[in-house]
Amino acid sequence: MLYRTISPPPQLAPFVRAFWVLEGAASTEAPYIHRTLADGCAELIFHYRGRFDELTGKNEEQTASFRSGIHGPHSRFRRFIVRQDFGIFGVYLYPYALPLLFSRPANVLSNEMPSLEALSGNEGKILEEQVMPADHAERIAFITAFLEKKLLSRAAPEPPVFAAIRNIIRHRGTDKVKxxxxxxxxxxRQFERNFKFFSGFSPKLYSRIIRFQSVQDAYKDPxxxxxxxxxxxxxxxQSHFIHDFRTFSGYHPRHFFFKKTEATAFLENESR
Structure with missing residues (x-):
């Protein structure tokens, strides 16, 4: 399995945290199961090889995911399965990019996974058709052109809440709302209303999610x-730590940090 991240061009850095690629082998006999954890940011995702099904409920019912679409900011974990070789190209976005890209509040897209065509119509369909057969350099070029057109013309002047969201991420969820x-x-009240519009969640919940994410950085620390x-x-x-970790990942932290899990298997082969 291969996982790597790619830095965005400087002009997109205020909106894009990274591009990323995940590729791997799977089959009917040896499926790959991936678990996404709670995340304060969003992802634009292209399944250029294979397609995952989402596993839901106690019976693990399977629902086919999109070929391309948005995984909005999320406060819960989700599980996906694929039974064929797969390749995914992703764009890791600050949540406030969503209203600029799709003219929808981030809280409307939180915990949702709409297709790119549903959000952007023919424009999204064209981008999908460009990205799927391309190589990674071409994918970055196509997606960068799409994002520049959507983001750079609409972001100035930048609302103060953008900086507030970045500060919470930078300070690992320790900032106080007041x-x-x-x-x-x-x-x-005004701050909380604006914050939810651009982040997807209340400042308090968003800070909890970011704090949970910051803990994951220690995954490889022996x-x-x-x-x-x-x-x-x-x-x-420790009790609050365990409670949040279970809520946002589905795991007791001891399981996550000291065993191989559905959420961490891809990190074993990370490259940059």
Whole structure:
């Protein structure tokens, strides 16, 4: 299996955190199951080889996913299965890119996975047709042109909440809502309303998700302990840490950090 990330061009860096590629082998006899965890950002995804089915419910009912589409900011984990060789090209987006790209509030797309054609009509269909048969360099060029057209003409002046979202990500979910509102000269109510529109969630829930994400950075640290991870990530006690981790990943943190899981298998072969 191959997983790698690619830095975006400088002009898109305020909106795109990274491009990424995931490729692997699977078959009917040896399917690959992938688990996505809660995430404060969104992803534009293209299944250029193979297609995943989503597993839902206790009976693991299977629903075919899109060929290309958006995985909105999400507060819960999801599971997917593929039974053939696969290739995915992704664009990891700050959540506030969604309203600029698709003229929809981020909270309308949170925990949703609409197809690109459903969001962008013929324009999305054309992008899908360009990306699927291309090589990775061409994919980046096609997607960059699409994003530049949509984002760079509509983002100025940048709303203060964009910086607030980036600060929460940078500070790993430790910022206080009132302090952020004061920083950007907004009332708490106005800040929370704008924040939800551009991030997909309330500031409090968004900060919890980002704090959970920050803990995952220690996945490959052989010296990790649950207590150290909890306090280093801003949790007041281990019980809150365990509760959030189970809510956002479906795993007890001990299972996640010290065993190979559906959520971490692809990281074993990460390259840059």
């Amino acid at each position: 302090e952020l509102a004061n920083t950007y000269a907004l009332s708490t 010296n990790s302990s649950l207590t150290r991870l909890a306090y280093a990530s801003g949790y007041y006690d």
